[in-house]
Amino acid sequence: MKRHTVPWRKLAVLIPAALLGAAGGYFFMWALDPYGMTVLLPSLACLVLSFWLQAILHEGGHLVCGLLSGYRFLSFRVGSFTLLRQNGRLVLRRFYLPGTGGQCLLEPPDGDEVPFRLYNLGGGLANLLSALAAALTAFLLPFPWPVFLLIFAAAGLFLGAVNLIPLSMDGVANDGFNLHLLSRSPQARRTFALQLRCHALLQRGIPLRDQPARWFQLPQDLEPQDPFTAAALSFLPSRLMDQGDLSGAEAAFRTLLDVPSGLLDIQRWDLTVDLLSCSLLLGRSQEELAPLRTPALLHYCKATRKFTPSTSRMEFLWALLAQRDPEAALLSWRQFQHCAPRWPYPATLDTDRRLMELGLQRAQGQGFPLPPL
Template identity: 30%
Template sequence: MKNEKKKLHLGQIITVVLFLALCGAAGFFGARYIDTSLPNTGIAQKSMLFLFLILILYLACFMQIIIHEGGHLIFGLMTGYEFASFRIGSIMFVKKKDGIKVKRFSLAGTGGQCLLYINDYNDGNYPYILYNLGGSLNNLIWSVLAGILYLFTRGNRYLSAFLILFAAFGIAFAILNAVPMSGAVNNDGKNTLDLMRSSNARRCFYEMMKINALITKEVRLKDMDDELFVIPEKEYLNNALSASIGANAVSREMDKMNFAGVIEKGHYILQNAEGLIPIYKSAVKLEIIYAELVTENSQEKVDELFDKEVKKFAAVSKKNISVIRTQYAYSLLYENDQNKAQQYLTLFEKYAGKHPHKCEVESERDLLSYAKARYDSQNSAMGE
């Protein structure tokens, strides 16, 4: 576990250093660009040019996010994958039975996500390198094209400034995603490396893709095949891809309302899955918290699980309907605060209407109802 934390911290340090270097370079060359472009002008004109640079900086970054996720899509489809969903920010295009639908969804630690799936497992020999590294490759391709175009547009200071920033962001995106690093979520390079090293990781990655595909087809976790949720042996849980199947197995027990299974599998994953990434770790803890609340409701156990990292995750995931469901149960069964619980219920309804998958909304509604029934039952027993 200590080695995993060191890797995590190293990945975060590299990410921060690269980000600061990019910002520093942008600031230095931006100031120099303003001085050389408008040498004999006043502060007002230079301020306008500065605002323009901020605008194109944002535009260049946003475009490179689209290009990155588009790279996963293009190279995935080229190598035999099928489309499940494509997300930029919170805007999500998801494949349903009656066509592509536009929904709203966000995931902490990600600016976008392209989810595809492949039908032929082929004993783990399915293509995965181009799909996973296609985003970085696409960033590099477009950055090179921008660099070539810059050579012919240096006379236009506005277009040339955009092209330079666009290319710089593309190279930065490629490095940050292709060089293996761990963080809130593992980057593409780290996932690719894990897939190359472990046949078990390739099996789990395939199963995760299949689970995602079934969810887009509105199949609930409890109705999927048991084989998709077999937790690997402890020796294979040292990478995020294998460990994530454990997190999915916990979620499936929750959908089945097998709360003893949630607690048992959840604690097993927390104790043994060294590769479990921070957001999945917090998500598993929240599932155990809900299970504890609607069963034993031990204040000591709930307090131990609801630590600083979980609270931080819940704060940044305030639109996540699973997180809202647990907060609703916490307000009722732990805090005995019906008004606060009602606020979470209102929040749930707000985001449930925008959620991309009806099957997940249905599951969460069942759990909300169960928590309310437990609360009513406890109050009735106390009244007697």
């Protein structure tokens, strides 16, 4: 029988957060009762705004602390809006990662051992320091400003705690979890730096196939014991796919996905999307591939297809080669064309287009109608 374990770390955050929320809600309703809806509605609006401002401050904390540690700016995302540097100038793109409210990516300084503590702590520290400043200022101002400042402080305290207490929730690791892994594992620190360097070159338009070969000569017995090593290992089959070796890529994707530890859910779904693309182009049947299309994967695809070209690419190939549905393939093609100009990593788009064109050739060879592309 399957053994269930108690998620103590999640409970350590969720239970205090629920109690804090209940106590805060009671306090605010009691304090605002004499003033009625005139203060209640602005307070609710302030609560929503506070979380957005704290999310910006969180990513800003990573940015400032990373720059102080010698990192170089790559991208700054809040929600799906991403500010990044391309061709020497700042541009705005759209990108969404399920389970995250934002992300700040920086290119590490040269060297095998890179600083990581301040970079990972920066976001949570920014939340906690801004919460402390808001709480102290609240006692110096007349009503109703203390109410709004305390709401802002509560949002900062919550986000700071949720990000600094080591947790992996909804398939995504938080800053505290990452810091814990990096502190105890030299392997994780090396692959952490490698992952960021690969992203930096992708953002500059250099595909995986043209990146330094030594980055991909990892030990054969290296296992994805942590999300950073898993991310670095995932570049290996992605590079094979980029080079046109679909059989090698398919085998490498399956090997990586068969490892029970190390991969976060979101990494597993992303790898499965690429595995499905390779397998479909190699002629695998719908029945063979159906077990890969789990409800969790379909939910991931639904959440990312508007922002991630590889998701639309896989759905295009699935509609064309597995379902043999030209109309559905056309919809996925249009979705790809819609999200591609906003994608922050243009170096990957060439591979996506080549795979889709190969899918069209395969479909034409099977002799059924093609979508008017």
